[in-house]
Amino acid sequence: MSNSISINPDVAANSPDPKQVAxxxxxxxxxxxxxxxxxxxxxxxxxxETKVLLGVAGTGKTLLLKLALGLLRPDxxxxxxxxxxVTSMKEQDLFALRRRVGMVFQESALFDSLTVRENVAYPLxxxxxxxxxxxxxxxxxxxxxxxxxxxxxxFPSELSGGMRRRVAIARGMITHPDVVLYDSPTGxxxxxTSTTIVELIVKGRDVYKNTSIVVTHRLQDAFVMAxxxxxQEANMMKPIKAGSNRNVHTNFVILxxxxxxxxxxxxxxxxxxxxxxxxxxx
Ligand SMILES: Nc1ncnc2c1ncn2[C@@H]1O[C@H](COP(=O)(O)OP(=O)(O)OP(=O)(O)O)[C@@H](O)[C@H]1O
Numbered sequence: 001m002s003n004s005i006s007i008n009p010d011v012a013a014n015s016p017d018p019k020q021v022a023x024x025x026x027x028x029x030x031x032x033x034x035x036x037x038x039x040x041x042x043x044x045x046x047x048x049e050t051k052v053l054l055g056v057a058g059t060g061k062t063l064l065l066k067l068a069l070g071l072l073r074p075d076x077x078x079x080x081x082x083x084x085x086v087t088s089m090k091e092q093d094l095f096a097l098r099r100r101v102g103m104v105f106q107e108s109a110l111f112d113s114l115t116v117r118e119n120v121a122y123p124l125x126x127x128x129x130x131x132x133x134x135x136x137x138x139x140x141x142x143x144x145x146x147x148x149x150x151x152x153x154x155f156p157s158e159l160s161g162g163m164r165r166r167v168a169i170a171r172g173m174i175t176h177p178d179v180v181l182y183d184s185p186t187g188x189x190x191x192x193t194s195t196t197i198v199e200l201i202v203k204g205r206d207v208y209k210n211t212s213i214v215v216t217h218r219l220q221d222a223f224v225m226a227x228x229x230x231x232q233e234a235n236m237m238k239p240i241k242a243g244s245n246r247n248v249h250t251n252f253v254i255l256x257x258x259x260x261x262x263x264x265x266x267x268x269x270x271x272x273x274x275x276x277x278x279x280x281x282x
Contacts, residue, residue, distance in 0.1 A: 018080040021046050022179045022211040023068050028077030030063065037063055039258035041077070045179070045213055048249050050205050052222040053215045054280075055255030061215040065181045068213070069101060070094040082178050099127060102177035102210075104168050104185050110156040116143070117152045120171045127175070142170035145208075146200055162193035169200050173208065180204065180212040186221050198224050199237045205248065206230035219281065226250040226266035254280070 018024035024044040037060040045051045053061045066072050070086035079086050110119045120139045124130050143149045146166040186194035198221045204210040228237045240246050254262040
């Protein structure tokens with residue numbers, strides 16, 4: 001890996017207090033029988049940051065999201081989510097923590113037998129104790145965010161794939177989570193529909209100030225996120241002008257062969273001389 005500008009993943013010595021960032025992975029390793037998937041992974045996600053997680057299939061991107069939620073425990077290393085050390089938490093406390101995290105899965109995983117309203121309301125109903133009129137208000141607000149208020153009484157089977165994904169985003173955001181985890185939110189969608197989903201992630205980042213991890217295979221989507229901002233007045237995403245000092249706090253992590261091989265900004269990535277990264281970008 002000569003001439004690489006990739007940052008040494010062993011950055012813990014210079015990292016901020018893991019309790020002060022939204023998510024921190026510290027020297028995390030995990031293997032399944034003989035299959036070592038993650039080895040000494042260290043990176044963090046700061047409050048307000050969007051961290052785009054890239055890597056070919058099977059590099060452990062989804063696994064990192066599951067680890068951050070405490071759905072699995074690593075073989076070694078520590079993970080902090082919203083200031084809590086999930087690697088040492090009891091299952092009961094993990095439930096409370098997961099309520100503060102919005103999740104948008106690869107398959108939008110809507111309940112087919114529930115209407116859009118009921119699907120979006122689901123995380124709030126799970127919390128319990130919220131009056132129906134408050135739930136309806138929040139459902140409407142979330143659906144307005146994804147511009148699908150008119151679908152409130154429809155069933156998922158009556159929606160296109162892109163619309164279902166937008167409903168899943170509304171559901172992921174209805175609790176006003178402190179952090180949103182997107183697992184391949186544009187996977188399986190055509191490029192135009194993908195752009196509408198990317199635009200929603202950018203809107204969440206710039207309007208709701210969401211902190212998030214976005215797992216994606218689509219480099220194109222990652223660059224769109226890093227080079228655009230959401231203009232609320234125009235209600236659309238717009239490119240950041242050259243020379244502008246607008247910082248959209250979107251950074252990249254690339255996984256390869258169990259390791260983090262790159263951490264940095266879109267411009268660091270483009271400037272990388274690393275052979276693998278150059279090939280990955282081409
Ligand atoms: N619970 C588990 N038991 C055994 N192996 C697992 C488990 N979870 C993940 N793995 C393995 O870990 C590896 C990484 O899986 P993961 O789903 O995180 O990859 P990914 O980078 O998200 O892939 P993709 O881009 O295809 O979604 C795979 O080889 C997978 O089979």
